[in-house]
Amino acid sequence: MQNVSxxxxxxxFARGWSPERAAPGELARIRAHLRGLxxxxxxxxxxGTWLCRPDDELVAIAPLGRARFRVADDExxxxxxxxxxxxxxxxxxxxxxRDTLAAALxxxxxxxxxxxxxxxxxxxxxxxxxxxxxxxxxxxxCKQKVDPSDPPPLEAARPPLPQELDIVLDVNxxxxxxxxxxxxxxxxALRERLQLTGTKKGCDAGQCGACTVHVAGKxxxxxxxxxxxxxxxxxxTIEGLARGEQLHPLQLAFIEHDGMQCGFCTxxxxxxxxAILSEGRATDDAAIREQMSGNICRCGAYPNILAAIKAARS
Amino acid sequence: xxxxxxTRPVDEAExxxxxxEPGAVALAGGTTLVDLMRLEVMRPSRVVDLxxxxxxxxxxxxxxxxxxxxxxxxxxxxxxxIKARFPVLxxxxxxxxxxxxxxxxxxxxxxxxxxxxxxxxxxxxxxNKRTPGSGCSAQDGYARMHAVVGGSKDCIAAxxxxxxxxxxxxxxxxxxxxxxxxxALPIGELHTLPGNxxxxxxxxxxxxxxxxxxxxxxxxAKRSRYVKARDRAxxxxxxxxxxxxxxxxGGTIRDARVALGGVGTKPWREHAVEAALHDKPASKAxxxxxxxxxxxxxxxxxxxxxxxxxxxxxxxRALVLAGGVS
Numbered sequence: 001m002q003n004v005s006x007x008x009x010x011x012x013f014a015r016g017w018s019p020e021r022a023a024p025g026e027l028a029r030i031r032a033h034l035r036g037l038x039x040x041x042x043x044x045x046x047x048g049t050w051l052c053r054p055d056d057e058l059v060a061i062a063p064l065g066r067a068r069f070r071v072a073d074d075e076x077x078x079x080x081x082x083x084x085x086x087x088x089x090x091x092x093x094x095x096x097x098r099d100t101l102a103a104a105l106x107x108x109x110x111x112x113x114x115x116x117x118x119x120x121x122x123x124x125x126x127x128x129x130x131x132x133x134x135x136x137x138x139x140x141x142c143k144q145k146v147d148p149s150d151p152p153p154l155e156a157a158r159p160p161l162p163q164e165l166d167i168v169l170d171v172n173x174x175x176x177x178x179x180x181x182x183x184x185x186x187x188x189a190l191r192e193r194l195q196l197t198g199t200k201k202g203c204d205a206g207q208c209g210a211c212t213v214h215v216a217g218k219x220x221x222x223x224x225x226x227x228x229x230x231x232x233x234x235x236x237t238i239e240g241l242a243r244g245e246q247l248h249p250l251q252l253a254f255i256e257h258d259g260m261q262c263g264f265c266t267x268x269x270x271x272x273x274x275a276i277l278s279e280g281r282a283t284d285d286a287a288i289r290e291q292m293s294g295n296i297c298r299c300g301a302y303p304n305i306l307a308a309i310k311a312a313r314s
Numbered sequence: 315x316x317x318x319x320x321t322r323p324v325d326e327a328e329x330x331x332x333x334x335e336p337g338a339v340a341l342a343g344g345t346t347l348v349d350l351m352r353l354e355v356m357r358p359s360r361v362v363d364l365x366x367x368x369x370x371x372x373x374x375x376x377x378x379x380x381x382x383x384x385x386x387x388x389x390x391x392x393x394x395x396i397k398a399r400f401p402v403l404x405x406x407x408x409x410x411x412x413x414x415x416x417x418x419x420x421x422x423x424x425x426x427x428x429x430x431x432x433x434x435x436x437x438x439x440x441x442n443k444r445t446p447g448s449g450c451s452a453q454d455g456y457a458r459m460h461a462v463v464g465g466s467k468d469c470i471a472a473x474x475x476x477x478x479x480x481x482x483x484x485x486x487x488x489x490x491x492x493x494x495x496x497x498a499l500p501i502g503e504l505h506t507l508p509g510n511x512x513x514x515x516x517x518x519x520x521x522x523x524x525x526x527x528x529x530x531x532x533x534x535a536k537r538s539r540y541v542k543a544r545d546r547a548x549x550x551x552x553x554x555x556x557x558x559x560x561x562x563x564g565g566t567i568r569d570a571r572v573a574l575g576g577v578g579t580k581p582w583r584e585h586a587v588e589a590a591l592h593d594k595p596a597s598k599a600x601x602x603x604x605x606x607x608x609x610x611x612x613x614x615x616x617x618x619x620x621x622x623x624x625x626x627x628x629x630x631r632a633l634v635l636a637g638g639v640s
Contacts, residue, residue: 042438061438061439062433062439062440068448165320182317182320183316183351218386220417221418224344225418226341226344226348226363228320228322229322229341229344275413289548290547290548292413293548294413294414294415294549295412
C-alpha cells in the first residue's frame with residue numbers, strides 16, 4: 001500500500017512564463033483546474049519559480065533547477081509526481097508548452113469528472129485519475145506541436161520492487177495477520193487494511209496527534225510508526241477503549257463536557273487523555289495542558305477537553 | 315515513501331553487520347527517520363530496526379548513570395535518580411516535543427536528530443545538507459528559526475535537540491560500537507560544524523552504533539537547570555534555550571557549565587560565559603553580567619538577530635534558577 005496523502009504535484013519547466021506575462025484569467029483558470037485535480041503546480045522559467053496552489057496566492061519559491069531534472073535549456077518539460085513522490089509522468093519537448101498548460105489541466109479535469117468505477121476506493125480513483133488524466137491531456141494538447149526530433153519522454157524513476165512481509169498485529173485484543181510492505185505506517189495499516197478508521201490521519205508528520213494510539217500501554221503516533229516494527233505488541237485504538245457497551249470514563253466525560261466540535265481530533269485527544277490519566281500525569285490544569293500539547297484541535301475545543309479530562313480524573 | 319528493505323536484528327552483532335551494509339540506516343523511535351522518509355528527504359535503501367535489541371536499560375551506580383541508547387525520552391525524564399542527580403537532563407527532555415513523541419523517541423535517536431530547517435525538509439528547495447552542492451536556500455531566505463553561530467556560507471540550519479544541550483552541559487560520554495570495536499567520546503566531540511560539508515553532521519563512522527550515554531556525577535550536575543524560549547508554551551522547537559550547571563561553595567561559583575540550544579548549528583557550549591562566572595559570587599549581578607558575554611561571535615540574519623538578546627536573557631534566567639538566588 002502506498003501513502004497517498006497530500007496533493008499530486010505537477011512541475012512545469014516553461015520558458016518565457018511569468019505571472020506578469022500570464023494571459024488575462026489564465027491563473028484563475030489554472031487554479032480552478034488544480035482544485036479539481038487535488039493537485040498543485042510548480043512553474044519554472046528563466047524569470048523565476050512559482051508554486052501555484054488552488055486556494056493560495058501564487059508564491060515565488062527557490063528554483064528547482066532544470067539540471068536536476070535533466071531538462072535542457074532549449075526544452076520545456078512537464079512532470080507529474082504522485083503523492084508518494086514517484087514520478088508518474090514525464091514529458092519534454094523543444095516546442096514551448098506554456099500556451100497549452102491551462103488547456104491540458106482543463107482536459108484532465110474532464111477525465112476526473114467521469115464516473116468513477118464502483119470498485120475503486122475514492123482515494124485510489126483520485127490518484128489514478130490525476131496521473132493518467134493529466135498525462136493524456138498534456139500529450140493530446142501538445143500533439144500538434146511535437147517536434148519529430150524531440151527526445152523520448154524521460155524514464156520515470158523506478159524504485160526497486162518492494163519487499164513484503166507477513167506480520168501479525170495484535171489490535172484491541174484480536175490478532176490480525178497481514179502482508180505489508182515495510183514502509184506501511186501503523187496508521188495506514190489500521191485504517192486501510194483493518195478498516196479501523198476511528199484513528200485519524202491529520203498531518204501524517206507527527207505534528208497533530210490525531211493518529212494517537214496505545215502501543216504496549218504507551219501513547220504513540222501511529223503515523224510515525226512502521227507497522228512491521230510493532231508486531232507482537234498489544235495495540236489499542238479508540239475502537240478498543242470501551243469495555244463492550246461500557247464507554248471509557250473519558251469518552252463519557254467528552255460527551256458530558258462537549259469536548260469536541262468537528263470531532264476529527266477527538267479520538268486522538270481521548271487516546272492521549274486516557275493515557276495521561278492512567279499514568280497519573282493529569283495532576284493540575286497546567287500539567288494537563290502541557291501533556292496534551294501534542295494533540296491539536298483546530299476548532300479550539302481546548303477548554304472543554306480540559307474540563308472533560310478533569311472530570312474523568314475524579 | 316520510497317521502498318526499502320527492512321531487517322530487525324535480535325542481537326548487537328547482527329545489528330552491526332546490518333548497519334555496515336551500504337545505504338543502511340538505523341531505526342529506533344522513528345520520530346525523525348519515518349517523518350523524513352515520508353518527505354523523501356531521506357531515502358535509505360535499507361532500514362535496520364533496532365527495536366529488538368536489549369539496549370533500553372538505565373544502569374544506576376554510585377558515581378554514574380549509564381542510559382541505554384534505546385531508552386525512551388520519557389523513561390529518562392521520569393527516572394527519579396536522573397531527576398535528582400542530573401535535573402537539567404530531565405527538564406530539557408520534558409521541554410521537548412510532545413508526550414507521544416517522548417514515548418517513542420530514543421536517547422540515541424535524539425543524539426542523531428536532524429535539523430528542522432524548512433528548506434532541508436522541502437525537497438523542492440536547494441539544500442546542501444540534503445543534496446550536497448545544490449546550494450543553501452536559507453542564506454537569502456527566511457531565516458527566523460536558523461542558527462546565529464556555527465554557520466557557514468553553505469548551511470545555517472539550527473540543531474533542534476533540547477536533550478543534547480543538557481548533555482553538553484553535563485559533560486556526557488557517548489558510547490559507540492562497530493564491527494571494529496568500541497569507543498567512547500565526549501558529547502562535545504559528536505556533532506560537527508557544517509563548514510563546506512553540511513551533509514556530515516556527526517563524527518560517527520559508517521557502521522557505528524550508539525549503544526548508550528554515560529553521565530558522571532560532578533559537583534555542578536545536581537545544581538543544573540534548563541530554560542527554553544519558544545513560540546508557544548509547549549510542543550515547539552527552541553528559539554533559544556540554555557542548560558546551565560553550577561558548583562557553588564560558600565557563595566562562590568567554583569565551576570560552571572553553560573550550553574545553548576536553538577542558536578547554533580550544533581549544541582553550543584558557551585566557554586566565555588563559564589569563564590565570566592568562575593570564582594565570582596553567586597549573585598544576580600554576576601549572572602546578568604556573565605550572560606551578556608554570550609554569542610559574541612554571532613553572525614545573525616535580519617530575521618534571527620533577536621535570538622542573541624533572547625539567548626542572553628535565557629542564560630541569565632537559567633543561572634538565577636540554578637543559583638537559587640532571587
